Amino acid sequence: MNASALLALLLVGGIVAPPADAADDRRVTAVDALLRDYAGEVPGVSVLVMHEGRAVLRRSHGLADLEAATPASPGTRYRLASVSKQFTAATILRLAEEGLLQLDDPVRRWLPELPPATAPVTLHHLLAHASGLVDYEDLMDALPAQQVQDADVLALLAGADRLRFAPGTGYAYSNSGYVLLGLVAARASGQSFPEVLRTRLFAPLGMHGAVAWTADAAPVAARAWGYSLRDGRWQRTDQSPTSATLGDGGIYASIDELALWLAALDGDTLLADSSRQAMFAAHTTTPTGEDDVDAYGYGWRLHGGMQWHSGETIGFRNVVLRFPQQRLAVVVLSNRNAPAPYPLARAIAALWQVSGPEAP
Structure with a gap:
């Protein structure tokens, strides 16, 4: 679906707000001032504000592709990095609602390749970063010549018969755990993880261009390319050896597609109320020194009345904030x-x- 068609869908669904009043005009001016460093022929940014279930601001500055001089737009799809984790968590919850798995399933039920030390680890532990799994990047002797795939992560963890702590007794943010959740979702559903996401989440919500991208798939439509500032110049740095894993960070989506996702989280059209409560429950207390994070739910950080997650990978920096008591959400995606x-x-x-x- 192209950007104009998606916008039409948003308008029909009542997700885009009607024309702004004077107060909203002042807010737009203020946002543009905050985005001044993204203006011009530099890597871009797309910003979404959802309020009372509607998109009250959709703003883009800069370029999605420097080489082609393609402007960023609300339809530009950015690599979400760890913002993807909330979609992985939602997929597991959907499969649990369908009876295809249970959150207290041992992960070895689905991934018997894992070593004996992981026997006590459940899907709940993976979702809440309470598994104690070793970080797969710590198991690599050197950066590989080829990109690490999910199956490679499983192989690395299969050879590490140890945990950092007993499952459920601590917190350690784990990309390993979310890669495994993507593999579990695939095995439990009988589909590839990108297809599970498409059929359980993206298609029902109308997020038809959102995708967990793999190199053998069709190109991502309206894709933003990632850049890094080096020696005073923006250089394309779109992929790294660990940019190909899926469950921990492989989704591309636009702010217009995330508007549909955030609107769905306010109701039970996608996930049952019990699943949404589980997603935002404080399952694991985080270390005291972790800024603006008191606890972790399933794919979401929790801090006071705020639910949020950042996503950082080579060439991309993103964040999603939700303030459910105020029915407010903010998304910032940048390449x-x-x-x-x-x-x-x-x-x-x-x-x-x-x-x-x-939140303070």
Whole structure:
């Protein structure tokens, strides 16, 4: 679906707000001022603000492709990196609703290749970063010549018969765990992980261009390319050896598609209320020194009344914030290595938080 068709769908579904009033005009001006470093012939940014279930701001600056001088737009698809984890978690919850798996299943039920030390690890532990799994990147002797695939991660973990701590007794953010969840979803459903995402999440919501991309698939439509500032010049740095894994960070989507996703999280059209409650429950307390993170749910960080997640990979920096009590959400997607978008997203959210932020 092209950008104009998606916008038409958003309008028909009542997700895009009607024309702005004077207060919204002032907010748009303020957002544009906050985005000044993204303006011009530089890697771009796309910003979404959802309020009361509708997209009240859709703004893009800069370029999605420097070499082709393609402007960023609300339909530009960025690599979400770890923002993908909320979709992986939602897929597991959907499969649990269908009775194809249970959250207390041992991961070895689905991935018997894993070593004996992982016997106590359940899908719940993987979702909440409480598994104690070793980080697969720590198991690589050197960066490989070819990109690491999900099957390679499984092979690396199969050869590491140890855990960092007993499952359920600690917290350690784990890309390994979310790669395994993608593999579990594939085995439980009988589909590839990209196809599971498409059939369970993207197609039902109308997110037809969103995709967990693999090199053998069709090119990502309206794709943003990633860049890093090196020696004063923006250089294309779109992929690294660990950019091909899926469950932990492989999804491409636009802010218009994320508007559909965020709207769905406010109701039970996609996930049952019990699943959404599980997604946003504080399953694991995080270390004291972790900034603005008190606990982890399933694919979401929790801090006071805010639910959020960042996504960082070579050439991309992204963040999604939700303030459910105020029915407010902010998305910032960018195709550059800096700056981190979290402070920007908080500043944008504050423009709509008439009573002040929900989290200190």
